[in-house]
Amino acid sequence: MWKKEDAKPQGVSESTVAASTAFGTTQSPDAPSLISPPVSPRAAACISRGIKIKGEVTGTEDLFVDGQVEGKLHLTANSCLTIGPNGDVKADLNAREIIVRGKVEGKITARDKLQIWSTGQITGEVQTDRLAIEDGALLRGKVEAGKQITKPAETKAAAATATSKTSQSTGLNSGTAAD
Numbered sequence: 001m002w003k004k005e006d007a008k009p010q011g012v013s014e015s016t017v018a019a020s021t022a023f024g025t026t027q028s029p030d031a032p033s034l035i036s037p038p039v040s041p042r043a044a045a046c047i048s049r050g051i052k053i054k055g056e057v058t059g060t061e062d063l064f065v066d067g068q069v070e071g072k073l074h075l076t077a078n079s080c081l082t083i084g085p086n087g088d089v090k091a092d093l094n095a096r097e098i099i100v101r102g103k104v105e106g107k108i109t110a111r112d113k114l115q116i117w118s119t120g121q122i123t124g125e126v127q128t129d130r131l132a133i134e135d136g137a138l139l140r141g142k143v144e145a146g147k148q149i150t151k152p153a154e155t156k157a158a159a160a161t162a163t164s165k166t167s168q169s170t171g172l173n174s175g176t177a178a179d
Helices: 014-022 152-170
Strands: 045-047 052-059 063-065 068-075 080-083 088-100 103-105 108-116 121-123 126-133 138-140 143-145
Touching (some): 068 080
Parallel strands (some): 045 063, 052 068, 063 080, 068 088, 080 088, 088 103, 088 108, 103 121, 121 138, 126 143
């Protein structure tokens, strides 16, 4: 009598077949199974441990740095820069969002948000709209956080113009009610 289990090739488990179907792989059941999730088009580039770069790195994609970098890291567009727990960076950083889990020395410009995890250490200048620091993190240097406001001279001029327009439009005079 024929059984469904007899039809399976030897060495292929049901979980392997189910996982390959779930991830959309089209390997034959006889091929050795190396299952990996599909790569997203937004997957981060990686500078891993043991890699050392001196110079300028620019790009438009997300970047994960777990090695050593000296120089400049500039990510344009909607990119996120992550310094991993083994990352040792002596560079100027510029990205929309920056996450620091390792060591960074230099000027950091996070156009939207800077996160410093508990293992993160920053020495240098920081400029960002939003700043999040976990307990245990280290931050030494100058910090400018929050939305950029207009210069004080421009603010005074705008306030003076608004005040003069208000008093003219309301028709206020300095007389008393008894007049």
